[in-house]
Amino acid sequence: MPEDLPIVASGTGRDALRADCANCFGLCCVALTLTASADFAIDKEAGEPCRNLRDDFRCGIHTRLRPAGFSGCTVYDCFGAGQKVSQGTYGGRDWRSEPDTAAQMFQVFPVMRQLHELLQYLTEALTLPAAAPVHGELRSALGATERLTQGSPEDLAALDVSEHREGVAALLLRAGELARRAGPRSRSRDRRVRRGADLMGARLRGADLRGADLRGAYLIAADLRGADLRGAELIGADFRDADLSGADLTGALFLTQMQLNAAKGDAATRLPELFARPTHW
Structure with missing residues (x-):
């Protein structure tokens, strides 16, 4: 359980x-x-x-x-x-x-x-x-x-x-x-950030990822501390051991509790209202 x-x-x-x-x-x-x-x-x-x-x-x-x-x-x-x-x-x-x-x-x-x-x-x-x-x-x-x-x-x-x-x-x-398309969008985008991208261990601390398409992206052990993920699409994104400390996921699209449970985070990580903050954070 x-x-x-x-x-x-x-x-x-x-x-x-x-x-x-x-x-x-x-x-x-x-x-x-x-x-x-x-x-x-x-x-x-x-x-x-x-x-x-x-x-x-x-x-x-x-x-x-x-x-x-x-x-x-x-x-x-x-x-x-x-x-x-x-x-x-x-x-x-x-x-x-x-x-x-x-x-x-x-x-x-x-x-x-x-x-x-x-x-x-x-x-x-x-x-x-x-x-x-x-x-x-x-x-x-x-x-x-x-x-x-x-x-x-x-x-x-x-x-x-x-x-x-x-x-x-x-x-x-x-x-x-x-x-x-209708939500917040980053004015500048890291070309690595795309659907299905291999971002394992990527250094994305403080990155502006608003409205990014991260469907199926491999974000295993990625540094996402302080990243702005508002409006980002996250179906199938792999967040195992990704560091979401201080990141903003409010308004993220198709986020699941399972993705959060697989990641690291802290009290400063901003989550949509429907989600529970994992006890191991």
């Missing part, structure tokens, strides 16, 4: 897209493969419960995940897919008491997670006034994605989510471009 994610009740809208670990059967602790690394202290195959998962589906080392070598667990975010699969798709039937559901449930969970991630992006895109020209298409895509999440376990297990994801991604790209 990620220590940096706020635990909220299941519900509708944005609340339903935030992890509610109390209503999940520890799916991220079982369904996913872990590889021993700086992020995980152990190797674990998909379908094998983590050794720290208790009988009540809670994490036995929740309060000391980072010092115990499980920092990757504090970064992960299921976007509310865990409780949706546990309480919705399977109606509260857990894989321990009904082991015949286990293999399928663990197959359904990563599919649901991808759908919930898309729901989060689509929900945000509909709040962007500048994206009004595509709001109708966004609402249609949101409805179609929600309907997919309500499918049967068999439908979800068989779903090839990649095709649906590609269509939504193209629509989000248009929404992001409209929002960036």
